[in-house]
Amino acid sequence: MAVGLGTLPTLHPVAGFRIGTTSAGVKTPGRKDLVLMEIAAGASTAGVFTLNQFCAAPVKICQQHLQQGMPSYLVINTGNANAGTGKTGYQDALDVCQAVAEVTGIAVHQVLPFSTGVIGEKLPKERIIDAIPAAFDALTDDGWLEAASGIMTTDTRPKAYSMQLEHQGQKITLTGISKGAGMIKPNMATMLAYIATDAQVEPALLQKILSRAADRSFNRITIDGDTSTNDSCMLVATGASGIAVSETTTELLAAFDAAVNKVLLELAQAIVRDGEGATKFVTVSVEQAASSEEALKTAYAVAHSPLVKTALFASDPNWGRILCAVGYAGIDNLDVDGLQIWLGEACIVENGGRAESYTEAAGQAVMSREEITIRIVLNRGDQQETVWTTDLSKDYVAINADYRS
Structure with missing residues (x-):
């Protein structure tokens, strides 16, 4: 039972960000369970991750790849967490990144992998790799809703939020999706979230904004007190609007910061409202x-x-x-x-x-x-x-x- 979750708002496309969703059959044949997100060149990306010391292989790779530069693609599977899988799981996640790199013509470190599902089971990487071309072919500006469904596990409904911020006659768009219904405790727990904006923000400032917003939203929700192994929240600023947010644009920075906080809080509270078995x-x-x-x-x-x-x-x-x-x-x-x-x-x-x-x-x-x-x-x-x-x-x-x- 989802408590107080109504109809999703209009999910505005974000210029410079495309999403494709397809079926890899990771756990359930025919289910759309693989999502590919494409980020335009020149974008900034920030991330926060689980503090569970048994963090999953995809989390380790995300953290390592982000140290080498900004990503061009995010690849997400549901149905298998690829956690507690040791060196084999790590290599499997790298192989998925390599497959995305080969299809898209980029370097491996420009791909960030994400997985959610059952812990301790081997990732069926061949199914995922075989489905990557279909996910690439499905890329569209308007793929948010399908992706919100594609990343679900025990969630009963997709979770998404979108808003536009007015600035001097122009608009900054922010759209995001999240998943999670159990194993939710602060410091990122069985929770995935992806937010994109067309604002132009330098990576260091974007990271500061995301970390602060996550601390007041995703790190303030709890369903069962368990901190998961996989959880990640990514914020991408494509810069396509041409509106620059910086430390010197004080008023705009405050408004943008508040907007990011709003989006993350809506996504975080939606996770609680759809908590496993929740009636309150x-x-x-x-x-x-x-x-x-x-x-x-x-x-x-x-x-x-x-x-x-x-x-x-x-x-x-x-x-x-x-x-x-x-x-x-x-x-x-x-x-x-x-x-x-x-x-x-x-x-x-x-x-x-x-x-x-x-x-x-x-x-x-x-x-x-x-x-x-x-x-x-x-x-x-x-x-x-x-x-x-x-x-x-x-x-x-x-x-x-x-x-x-």
Whole structure:
């Protein structure tokens, strides 16, 4: 069940960026599961990747190839993660890059590979390599929606967002897609995202913009607390609009930075809304913390608590579970008498216990909603952080129990 995910917006083509999607039969015969993205010459590309130390072979190659220069093609398969596959998996990913290079006439290091799916199984590289010419022939300016479907695994629907930024009578376009529904925890987790813009941005600045935006979006979502092996987020600036964004264009830079943040946040929240088995979209906000780290520790303690998440699924206003999670978050010298905990508009905890104004009916009214906000006011400082999560349902267990069957 996707919580609050409506119709996708119009996905604007991005000049200088083409996409082709085809079927390689990586896991399911006939399914379109291979995506090729073509980047025009002169573009800048930035990336952020998983922090899982068992990162997949494609992630290692992406990081190495980016050190050698800007890419011309991104190649993505679903159905197999090519993770936990050792030297063989690394060579398989390189062979896929070589095949793209041969079809397109570029150097191997100009190809970045990406994979998502089951961990520990050998990549069926021959099927992928055989399908690359078809993906190349399918390249089109308007391939975003098909690609959004092509990168899905346990997702129930494609995820995409697009917007245009006005500047002095001209438009900058930003369009992106993402996938992910489980094994989602901060620092890039079973999540792939690809965003392109026709703005002109130097690589170092583009990397700074992406890293900052990812930290406030993809690194603030959690479904099950597992950090995956494959996850990657790429931001490409083709420069085709001729509008230059730089440190000296202060006003434009601020607007562009905000637009990138908007696109990434929409894509990240769509992943949470389509979380495996999710029936609730939950915002956990921590205010008046002594530090950002303290606020995040508290937010994640609540967001990761199986007892809190199952209470959310049951629409049960069992506020003691939230109080308990705050208490074990690891905050030194926490003044439990000075904090407040809110469930929606209902204050549930203050003065060290149940708020006098709280009623079970008020809590039940909030917990019955599809979208719920848990707000924790620590009264220790001026720092605030927000994370987004889901409930934990019976369907989550069923989906993951049946994943390889």
